[in-house]
């Protein structure tokens with residue numbers, strides 16, 4: 001069984017996921033930063049996919065978001081981080097990432 005790396009109690013707008021230490025693009029030497037875009041077949045791309053929404057608007061929900069990154073530019077994810085935000089009113093955005 002495949003088990004995803006999971007953050008269980010991320011607080012949107014307060015916590016940050018720091019990706020800046022990861023070399024985002026394996027096709028270029030040196031350490032590149034991620035770009036927040038849909039996958040276009042270039043390395044160094046990260047995107048968010050919301051898997052489930054909170055139960056009702058205006059109450060803390062149980063958003064589940066996947067952070068997907070393509071490092072080698074084949075258009076397929078090379079790592080996935082699953083993020084649960086049980087105490088947050090809003091889903092994650094790019095502002096919750098340090099690229």
Ligand SMILES: [Ca+2]
Nearest residue numbers: 025028029030
């Ligand atoms: Ca690189």
Ligand SMILES: [Ca+2]
Nearest residue numbers: 070072074076
């Ligand atoms: Ca890839």
